[in-house]
Amino acid sequence: MTPDELDALFKALADPTRRRIVDRLAERPDQSLFELCAGAVAKGQPVMSRQAVSQHLEVLEKAGLVQVTRAGRTKLHRLELWPLRAAQKAWLGRLL
Amino acid sequence: MTPDELDALFKALADPTRRRIVDRLAERPDQSLFELCAGAVAKGQPVMSRQAVSQHLEVLEKAGLVQVTRAGRTKLHRLELWPLRAAQKAWLGRLL
DNA sequence: TTGACATGCAAGCAATTGCTTGCCTATAAA
DNA sequence: TTTATAGGCAAGCAATTGCTTGCATGTCAA
Numbered sequence: 001m002t003p004d005e006l007d008a009l010f011k012a013l014a015d016p017t018r019r020r021i022v023d024r025l026a027e028r029p030d031q032s033l034f035e036l037c038a039g040a041v042a043k044g045q046p047v048m049s050r051q052a053v054s055q056h057l058e059v060l061e062k063a064g065l066v067q068v069t070r071a072g073r074t075k076l077h078r079l080e081l082w083p084l085r086a087a088q089k090a091w092l093g094r095l096l
Numbered sequence: 097m098t099p100d101e102l103d104a105l106f107k108a109l110a111d112p113t114r115r116r117i118v119d120r121l122a123e124r125p126d127q128s129l130f131e132l133c134a135g136a137v138a139k140g141q142p143v144m145s146r147q148a149v150s151q152h153l154e155v156l157e158k159a160g161l162v163q164v165t166r167a168g169r170t171k172l173h174r175l176e177l178w179p180l181r182a183a184q185k186a187w188l189g190r191l192l
Numbered sequence: 193t194t195g196a197c198a199t200g201c202a203a204g205c206a207a208t209t210g211c212t213t214g215c216c217t218a219t220a221a222a
Numbered sequence: 223t224t225t226a227t228a229g230g231c232a233a234g235c236a237a238t239t240g241c242t243t244g245c246a247t248g249t250c251a252a
Contacts, residue, residue: 006109006110014103019102026190079191081191084192094122096177096180
């Protein structure tokens with residue numbers, strides 16, 4: 001686990017909207033962008049645009065937390081837990 | 097562990113300079129600002145100013161990861177591990 | 193007291209973040 | 223083919239980040 005990978009991982013987790021997306025993907029995998037839009041709200045905002053959610057997903061993808069598969073015109077997202085396990089083994093475990 | 101506390105924690109860890117400070121405080125506690133300055137380098141920069149390190153320490157303090165005690169004119173920092181354990185119990189543990 | 197040391201405070205500034213809006217493309221259904 | 227659906231691309235913009243520099247404050251030593 002390189003420092004850059006740790007950066008991307010912790011940065012991805014440092015946002016409540018993104019953690020909520022992770023939670024929802026943990027409950028049910030293979031959700032589309034539209035499904036994830038429903039219920040994604042930033043603090044203070046009434047709703048959140050599709051593009052905003054898409055950008056959050058991009059951050060999660062770069063961290064390796066979300067894997068994407070294409071099915072026709074829809075983009076399905078599923079959670080990937082190995083970055084968390086890797087970070088725990090490579091960094092957190094040494095401290096705790 | 098509130099969402100805001102998780103935000104502050106993950107944000108604090110999402111920087112290699114701050115993780116390095118954490119590592120160094122794990123090796124030896126109660127280091128002053130000046131001690132932590134020596135060896136703290138940002139990527140691309142030759143050295144890092146005292147104020148920059150001080151601001152990084154502020155972020156770590158807000159996350160609860162660093163506790164400060166005063167000894168005369170020096171400010172001693174020591175690592176606090178409970179935020180990591182709390183995050184693991186409140187959030188990471190549910191996923192892993 | 194005088195001077196050196198450890199730190200705080202605050203303004204400034206380039207770069208990044210986090211969102212928005214508008215338009216474009218590709219797939220599926222009618 | 224038309225029409226609606228799922229998503230992509232990119233410009234724009236206010237707010238935040240991550241540093242810097244300059245000056246002020248408090249503490250110890252001589």
